[in-house]
Amino acid sequence: MVKKFVLAPDSFKESMSANEVCQAMTRGILKVFPDAEIVSAPMADGGEGTTDSLVNATAGQKIKVTIRGPLESQRIETYIGLLGSSKTAVIEMAKASGIELISKEFRNPMITSTFGTGELISAALDQGVEKIILGIGGSATNDGGSGMARALGARFLDAKGKNIPFGGGALGQVDHIDMSQFDQRVQKVKILIASDVTNPLCGENGASVVFGPQKGATDEMVKQLDQNLSHFADLVLRDLGKNVRNIEGAGAAGGLGAGLLAFTNAKMKRGIDIVTDAIDLEQKIAASDYVLTGEGGMDFQTKFGKAPYGVSKIAQKYGKPCIAMAGYIGKGVDVLYDEGMTAIFGIQSKANDLEMAMKEGAINVERTSENIARLLAIK
Numbered sequence: 001m002v003k004k005f006v007l008a009p010d011s012f013k014e015s016m017s018a019n020e021v022c023q024a025m026t027r028g029i030l031k032v033f034p035d036a037e038i039v040s041a042p043m044a045d046g047g048e049g050t051t052d053s054l055v056n057a058t059a060g061q062k063i064k065v066t067i068r069g070p071l072e073s074q075r076i077e078t079y080i081g082l083l084g085s086s087k088t089a090v091i092e093m094a095k096a097s098g099i100e101l102i103s104k105e106f107r108n109p110m111i112t113s114t115f116g117t118g119e120l121i122s123a124a125l126d127q128g129v130e131k132i133i134l135g136i137g138g139s140a141t142n143d144g145g146s147g148m149a150r151a152l153g154a155r156f157l158d159a160k161g162k163n164i165p166f167g168g169g170a171l172g173q174v175d176h177i178d179m180s181q182f183d184q185r186v187q188k189v190k191i192l193i194a195s196d197v198t199n200p201l202c203g204e205n206g207a208s209v210v211f212g213p214q215k216g217a218t219d220e221m222v223k224q225l226d227q228n229l230s231h232f233a234d235l236v237l238r239d240l241g242k243n244v245r246n247i248e249g250a251g252a253a254g255g256l257g258a259g260l261l262a263f264t265n266a267k268m269k270r271g272i273d274i275v276t277d278a279i280d281l282e283q284k285i286a287a288s289d290y291v292l293t294g295e296g297g298m299d300f301q302t303k304f305g306k307a308p309y310g311v312s313k314i315a316q317k318y319g320k321p322c323i324a325m326a327g328y329i330g331k332g333v334d335v336l337y338d339e340g341m342t343a344i345f346g347i348q349s350k351a352n353d354l355e356m357a358m359k360e361g362a363i364n365v366e367r368t369s370e371n372i373a374r375l376l377a378i379k
C-alpha cells in the first residue's frame, strides 16, 4: 500500500527554511518509498518565517510594500503574505519594526516606532482581506503600538493639540487620543495576534524592563519608558474604554500587543494554533500514515508552543506516529513523548562545530529521513 507522509517541520534557523527542510525530508523518504504520497506543510510558530511558511503551505503570494522602518527617516522594502486558500493576510511586525532592521549603535526605543507595522496592516486592508494574522515580537520598539495606530489614522495629541513625536520616549506627553480619522476598515477585519511572549505591558515583568535593554535602553530610559506605557494604558482606558494594562501578552513587541488590543478587535492566540488552523494541518494529518516534524533545536522549551509540539499534539489526537528530527537536542525533551511524539532523532553525522552543522543541515536531514523511512519499511 502507498504510504502517506505529512512533513511539518519548522525552519532550522540560519540553516534551512521550513520549506527546504520539507524538500530534504522528501528526498530521503523517496529513496525508500518511491511511490509515497508526501504532503509538505512547512510550519512556523508565529515568529520569524511565519509569512513564508504560510504562503508556501497555501500556495499564496507575497505582496511587496515600501514602508517606514523603526526609525522615522528609514524606508524599508518588505512584503506581506496573502494565503492562497482564504481571504487572509499574514504580517510579521519584525519585517517593519524589527530589531534586526537597525544596527546596534542606532537602537533607541525612545524614538523607534511601530508606524511601519500600521502601514503593513493598511497594505493588507487594501487587498480586501477579511482576516489578518499578525506575528509580533523581535521588535526594536517600545511605543505601545502607538506608531501602528498612528499609521492607521489615530492621533496622539499633547495638551496644545499638537502631534507628539514618534517613539516610546514621547508617550508621556500625550494628553488625549483622537480617533476621528481612524481607518474604519480596521474594525471590520478579524485580527489574530500570534505573540512570542506573555508579558504584561508595565511593571517589573513588563515590556520596558524585560525587553527594553536589548533594544538599547539605559536604566534611566527603561524607567521613563515604563512610566510612559503606564500613562498610555491610563489614556487608552479613559479615551477608548479598554483596559489593556494587565492582559497577558500586552507587553509583547514593546507593548504592540496592548496597542492592537486597544485600537483593533484583535484576539491573542498561540502562534502555533493560528498556523496549524491556517494550513488545515489537522485534515492533512488525519489522512496520513506518518508525520515528520523537527526544528533546529528541541528541548524543554519546545513544549511551550513550538511547532513540533503543536504537530505532535495533532498526531496524538489522530493516533498517528510523529517523528521529529533536530540539529540540537537539549535537556527535558523527553516530556514530548507524553505529548504525541513517537521518537526524536538528532541529525548530526559527527561532532561538528555550529558553522559546519548549519552548512550540512540539508544533507543531514535527508540522510536521517532515509533512515527513519528504512525503519518504517520493516515488515
Ligand SMILES: O=C(O)[C@H](O)CO
Binding pocket: 136, 137, 138, 139, 140, 196, 197, 211, 251, 252, 253, 254
Ligand atoms: O519584541 C520584543 O519586545 C520581544 O520579542 C518580546 O515580544
